[in-house]
Every structure is written in C-alpha cells, then in structure tokens.
Amino acid sequence: MERGKCRDLDPAIFFPNDGIGVQVAQRICADCPVKSPCLEYALANRVDHGVWGGTSERERRRILRQRRLSRVHLSSN
Numbered sequence: 001m002e003r004g005k006c007r008d009l010d011p012a013i014f015f016p017n018d019g020i021g022v023q024v025a026q027r028i029c030a031d032c033p034v035k036s037p038c039l040e041y042a043l044a045n046r047v048d049h050g051v052w053g054g055t056s057e058r059e060r061r062r063i064l065r066q067r068r069l070s071r072v073h074l075s076s077n
Contacts, residue, residue, distance in 0.1 A: 001034075001038075003033055003034050004032055004033075004034045004038060005028055005029070005031075005032040005033075006028065006029075006032070009028070013025055013028065014028075014050045014051045014052070015049060015050040015051075016050075016051070022051055022056050025050075025051035026051060026054050026055075026056075029051065029053065029054035030054060032054070035053050035054050036053065037053075038052050038053040038054075039052055039053020039054065039055055039060075039063075040053070041053075042055070042060055043060060043063060043064060043067075046064075047060070048060075048061075
C-alpha cells in the first residue's frame with residue numbers, strides 16, 4: 001500500500017456506493033504500480049467490499065470462479 005497510488009487518497013474513494021464511484025476508483029488503479037499484488041491480496045483474503053487492484057466486487061467473484069473452474073478442469077485431465 002505504501003507504493004500504491006491510493007496511499008494519499010481518501011479510502012472512501014475505493015468503497016463507492018454506485019457504478020460511477022467504481023469507475024472513478026478503477027481509473028485511479030489503472031496504472032498503479034502495485035495493481036496486481038493488490039488484486040491478488042483481495043482474492044487471497046476474499047475481500048468482498050470495495051475496489052482492489054482495479055476490480056469491483058463482482059469482477060473479483062468472477063475471477064475466483066474462473067480460477068476454480070480452471071483448477072477443476074486441469075485436475076480432471
């Protein structure tokens with residue numbers, strides 16, 4: 001977090017109440033140098049609120065579901 005673009009911003013920006021707020025946070029994350037580690041942290045810790053690594057809650061659920069399906073597919077081969 002100390003290297004993230006969010007470090008000096010109000011955390012409330014990353015916990016929006018609407019789609020417009022999500023887009024604002026995602027624009028901040030877009031070229032953040034720690035975007036990937038931030039996303040992986042949220043996925044590993046099942047963070048279900050806010051924008052992390054440029055993804056919304058719904059997008060993170062989708063990523064986790066895709067990874068789960070990929071693991072199941074790989075293990076059945």
